[in-house]
Amino acid sequence: MYVAVKGGEQAIDNAHRLLAKKRRGDTAIPELSVEQIRQQLPLAVARVMTEGSLYDEELAALAIKQAAGDLVEAIFLLRAYRTTLPRFSPSLPIDTAQMQLSRRLSATFKDVPGGQLLGPTFDYTHRLLDFALLAEGEYPGPETSAQARVEACPRVLGLLAKEGLIKNEADDDARVADITRDPLEFPASRAERLQALARGDEGFLLALGYSTQRGYGRNHPFAGEIRIGDVEVWIDPEELGFPICLGSIEVTECEMVNQFVGSATELAQFTRGYGLAFGHAERKAMGMALVDRSLRAEEFNEEVVSPAQREEFVLAHCDNVEAAGFVSHLKLPHYVDFQAELELIRKLRQPAEGSRDE
């Protein structure tokens, strides 16, 4: 009888073995290598690195393999590993104006210095299943020209800022908090908010950003610029006295141009929302930029009425590792609390049943 509530170590061990079997699939099919995942599922790798807050393509690919393709689980694996790593130095701010671009577009100007660069994108593909991919084979790359070179590409919003048409955003040199080391407290600074959004769930930010477009906290966005490419990461170790370059990482940056603000004393200016993600992660960067802007409602004296504008609501719920953990904990036994509720509801029903008998 008592067996019903016994979990048992053996059950856990067997469950883990079953999971390993499920992950491997049919052993007649060759096993997927981590390098294959890294090379051939780069967008999944990018998402796991972004929300896992760790730029390491190999470990992200390993996490995807270990999680059998469950990206939220892979993000969790990478985060749990990241926590154990020592921190040796914060980086200098990355300079996205110096990015080696693979893609760049602005929806606000027909042409911009440096031009528009379509790059590798799903945009304008017809979403027709490509049955050629069912067969294995080599796929030719695009034609390239040896003389081609990328011109300097100043950031589009920088051009607007020069004219004073958009609010300037300057680094205040304040020490940047680390929300993975110190607990988030409200109200949060914009830097803390952006950190939380960068780690936030892509789907959640996409939906919240979408809600602002449908009128729940509308902020009239234009995709001022989206750029994807490699940027160098520099650190400035105290003991050296000069900065050194650690290497480069691929990032996606999105700057939204939003609804203008102004008053009797201040000239009207556009505002901006900012999104940044590791790797090729356009949807995430756009969702993040929309939500960043909507969370600035208070700063711009806008009425805070919609979920996407409420800092506590957004920041407390955007993390998918936290959310998945707390939702999944409902699978843990709750016999005791449920028993307490059973006892209570039976007690509450007693007078009602008594009065019916009369």
Add this chain to the structure above:
Amino acid sequence: MNDMTQIPARDPAYNFAYLDEQTKRMIRRALLKAVAIPGYQVPFGGREMPLPYGWGTGGMQLTAAILGAEDVLKVIDQGADDTTNAVSIRRFFARTAGIATTEATPEATVIQTRHRIPETPLQAGQIMVYQVPIPEPLRFIEPSETETRTMHALNDYGVMHVKLYEDIATFGHIATAYAYPVMVDERYVMDPSPIPKFDNPKLDMSPALMLFGAGREKRLYAVPPYTQVSSLDFEDHPFEVQKWQHCCAICGSHESFLDELILDDAGTQSFVCSDTWYCAQRVKENNQ
């Protein structure tokens, strides 16, 4: 130590009890603050643990921060030592800290728990570590953290009493069966974690140190030994604990918290102790 205590080998790939020493120090500092201000929620830099949020990461971080090589750890979930999550957490510390584990309540120096306080009275020197899902007792009345922190600061608990009063007006009873709010040392209203209110009286003037950890919410709090902990109530509706008409089907206890089992399709019920060690101990004593 009796046969219920086992000492495993420590996995050298990890620091003692998994967390690095700096993190443990940060948590200990926060714990000292929590002990100094009983019932006050101290924010701490909660880390990602290799178990999911909501599965005891707060309790595990506290346990990791306080464990020493000589400690004997007991882990229970729903009062039982052998529920899957209790097994999983006990294994985690056996592996990463190589400390002795036990099922015997009196032998444990640290008891990590989810949803219960053992039936066997705790002793001075023992530490209870509670896993807490939502540390804020006012959360379901006021969702904003900014607001609730202000309410605690101003000792403004009127809304909580109104909520309890509304329960009485609607149902005739206070309709909270677990995570029943308590007043600690006549100052802070505290969520005792989702223990059944049956266990609330065990918190009052307990000789053991009570530590509470909420990993996802990054808060910890404490009740030091011999601290007054009273469950909120009204003079004309005094706090009372659950009672069962049945006794435990295994050990016959009339005093313990019982879990209900459904035995067949007809819904035949049976009741057994939720505290498995207490129950097994009574069976052993009865047989002697």
